[in-house]
Amino acid sequence: MKKYILTGTLAALLTLGGLSVPALAGPEDVVVENAWSRASIGMNRPGAAYMTIRNTGDEPVTLIGLTTPLAMMPEIHETKTNAEGVSSMSPAGEIAIAPGESIALEPGGLHAMLMRLQEPMTEGDTFPLTLLFDDGGEVTVEVPILGIAARGPED
Numbered sequence: 001m002k003k004y005i006l007t008g009t010l011a012a013l014l015t016l017g018g019l020s021v022p023a024l025a026g027p028e029d030v031v032v033e034n035a036w037s038r039a040s041i042g043m044n045r046p047g048a049a050y051m052t053i054r055n056t057g058d059e060p061v062t063l064i065g066l067t068t069p070l071a072m073m074p075e076i077h078e079t080k081t082n083a084e085g086v087s088s089m090s091p092a093g094e095i096a097i098a099p100g101e102s103i104a105l106e107p108g109g110l111h112a113m114l115m116r117l118q119e120p121m122t123e124g125d126t127f128p129l130t131l132l133f134d135d136g137g138e139v140t141v142e143v144p145i146l147g148i149a150a151r152g153p154e155d
């Protein structure tokens, strides 16, 4: 399985090698921006991570899951608020990102739920989070852990 850590690296290498490659629908076209998470109190409650995932390619990409050494059960969730103002969240399933589009993982919407933490999330630390795509590609980002009351990477 290929592992794409840096966006565009594979395409750049292939170009340098003089090979002509067809436009791939793949994570080499995926750019992750503004990843962040909050510190946790202990390990009993799940953590969450947020980011913007942009598809800079000209084919759709489909996010199918997550993996991280920080949590045994990471999952993409979506929070929805009903007409009565009650919020609930559930697994979001596969998420297609159209060419040129991006999805936002943010408080109150889509988020990376980090269930069964293996260690506390400590402010100032970072952890690797790998996004899995349906073509077998992966994108790993290093997620900073902000303060327990942080609302975004600019706080």
Ligand SMILES: [Cu+2]
Residues within 6 Å of the ligand: 077, 078, 089, 090, 111, 112, 113
């Ligand atoms: Cu959740």
